Amino acid sequence: FIDVHNHTDFELLVCPTADSLIKQGVTTVIGGNCGSSRFPLTAAMLEDEDKYVSSEFGLKVDWQDLAGFFRRLEEKGQAVNFASLVGQGTIRAAVVGYNNRQPSTEEMGRMKRLASQALQQGAIGISTGLEYAPGSFASTGELIDLMTVLRESQGIYATHMRDEEDEVLQAVDEAIDIAEQAGVRLEISHLKIGFLKNWPKIDELLRKLNQAKERGVDLSADVYPYTAWSTGLSIFFPLWVREGRNQDFLNRLRSPQLEPKLREAIKEAETNLGSWSKVLIASVETEKNRQLEGLDLEQAAKIRNQSQDMFSFLRDLLVEERGQVSMVCLGMSEDNLKKILQQPFTCLGSDGNLASTTGRLSSGKPHPRYYGTFPRAIAEYVRKQKVLPLEAMIRKMTGFPAERFNLKQRGLVKPGYLADLVLFNYERIQDLATWSDPHRYPEGLPFVLVNGKLVVDEGRITGRLPGKVLRNNGQGQVI
Template sequence: MTGWDLLITGGVVVDGTGTDGFRADVAVADGVIVAVGPDLGPVLPDDTHATRTIDASGRIVCPGFVDIHTHSDLTLLSAPLARSAVHQGVTTVVVGNCGLGVAPLADGADVAGIRAAVGYLDLDPAVEWSWRDWAGYADAVAAARPSVNVAGLVGHLPLRGGVVGFDDRPPTPAELARMCELLGAALDEGAVGLSTGLMYAPLTFSRTDELVALARVVADRDALFAWHLRDYSDDVVPAVREALEVAAATGVRTQLSHLTAVGKRNWGSVVTALELIDAARGEGLDVAVDMYPYLAGNAPLAQRLPASVQAGGDAAMRARLADPAVLDQVRAHWADEAVGWDEITINAAPGEPEVLGHTVADLAAARGADPDAVAVELLARQGNAVSMVAGGRDAGDLVAVLAHPASVIGSDGQALDTEGPTGTGIPHPRSYGCYPRLLGEYVDNGSLTLAEAIHKGTSAAAARVGVTDRGIVADGYAADIVVLDTETFADRATYADPRRHPDGVDAVIVNGRPVVDHGRHTGARSGHVLRTKGQGS
């Protein structure tokens, strides 16, 4: 080596391991951290120099955040600069969560039907689905040259939708074997695990034998099984038990996604769920959870419909909503929901900007209509493309999850831009502000120390998906690094005005290249697709 590409001097390194910060310089060459120590500049050999130096005096130098839970599967193909992610210090995203992946697509799969079913991800109709297998999808992401690293879970929905279809029925033995074959091939091609989303049709029709069979494929490869649980409301505790029973039956590494309980009558259920998780971990099961630091979530509005109404796919669901008998069924289902229409805000509805930012209750009042009818009309027109921001959560439950030793941080957001196809709607502010909100609010209020918060957002998250070469500032690790001014690092994104980048991010380095410099995106697109065991491409 005749020189270093980058030398970061004078900062306090919080290295991502959970230990307290220490004063050190950080040297980078060929995309890798090659030295961490005090006063590296003066000890450079005569024939060695740093091409660039960043003065981090008075700043925190930490690993780039590893966002274990995102829905950027398709947004990275139309907005590869990933501005909303990198501007908050994210250097790696994990896609394919909640079962809502986009690959693999079985021979004969109803690709249009699958695309409609994952409409929540699909912000740009111009993106062509040119892949069939998971490797083809990963290659498409690599060809887009994103500014962030990307690891991927296999979505249960394209597996089931492509092989079984969208009806309420179990797979035949041959179909289940085909699903397992496709899953195994995707994991062998580099996917880091499987995700399911048991509130989304047709996954809501999956039962234990199907989940166990898929989990065994994942366990055989020591990959991760991530769960969007069957319920986060009145039945959140039984839903947690279901996931833990599959983990016990198969030994699969298990991640319970965005653990929460909605509706005031369910507040405190999270504590019971954490006790079950502690017991499972005490019995030797590898179970962890993730969460984002907000008291409202974001999901397709169709998630609130009875499973039977969603059967058959998006088009069938929309047609079914014209049947008066079905409307009666839907109204009965909604009569005892734990979260009311006054806590449900519409934040995406293509072609209907007039409904954005309004609660369903307010839309109904303005029209002199019934909220149930307004919601049904939206769903009949938009199907899975209409999404909501839903409240009804408890601050104490959130802190309990964030502070739990088995928790890591995942935004549940998307990599977005302020303009273009991904600049529409009113996204949840977590896409722009998850990590500054974590450090700015939950470190400041004493729920977490700075070292704990950074650990949960970096090396701990990376470890859950088997990414072994990132998330720590140490010799030999990939040079994904963030320089933060913790005095000014703050979330500026709000529910009403979410497309605002945070303050206090001086620099973001991805694979040794500055992607954010003095708060501005450099245009660098140095991300890698991370395949199994953290190998890049």
């Protein structure tokens, strides 16, 4: 299976056996999504990155570009094949910093050169995360200009759109416009609509995408088979609050002068959600608040005797955790998910990360998609609900993503193709990860091969590392 939308990168250096990926049948993973990649890094960014990665994962960050990062991966080895996009947000941070302003002509040129360098070194495209600073500060025109560098390498533009809730229709118009004006291929990341009041927009959203395809826009989208999304808890505060570096965000949270505006924003978020019980705390940084992991926000606030003042609870928790609180939000429609799955232009992408039931990657209560995306798609939406026939769902996991991302000799069972294979029992395949107990491997996938070597044998992780780092060869082939 091919996971086209994942956030795994340096985690492969922590857990080269790629446990949660191979156990659900993933043989190739694409990282660098949502505008964030582990390259390019300026000297200052390298220092910050090294502090974080060394303290959290015990790793030394000694690379600044894609070539250096890929070299580290190849020295270590990994069980899965890995390809990467380069993040527009990371590029913008390297040139403009975390400032909310338009780049100068000289800065725009530097950003394009950094993007071109990453593509020449093997990146398969450029990603954006337009709900997150600093990538969100880019105008449509700036993004069109940057994406033109993709033409030569035939790379893809993968976008976490500017909005997935109230302004989702305007956001999809922008995504299509960028691809059309730049003359590049488009991948819309984790296609969805958040919040109950916006769910009826699904038909118009799909109409816009199909009309764009009819007029020649080369587009596709990925989707995960869950009705909950996951990101940082800070997302409930407006973009202007999150502008700049993490310390700037924390200073604004603590500002008495800004408190009335911040309270208003949290009240609006509560109205959109309907209830804070729909938001689960996935992970925190400190031991002090570890007991809150897996609880919904109402439960967590009650434990801290702050249930009557959700703003104070959210502010205090984020300040105590230095902004590093991840959450899961139950805010999507099952009917919309089925409609998206049924579109011929969609494929599977977990939007997850590498995890394991033991070691450094076993902490927190992450979204179950880390472990269960691909088995769940088959068990729930083919075998149980019959949303799609099996062969159509398998194509969304294999041949279609290989075709969209130009993965040469992968995605099909065919003579001469590389033997990335999954043997599963259709009657038994089942995701087991839940919201309360997410660190659980699925069942019913006894054998997984990567490049002809068994990485899962009778359900057991073999420890072999036959995966390859995949690079765009500059001619539209990822090998």
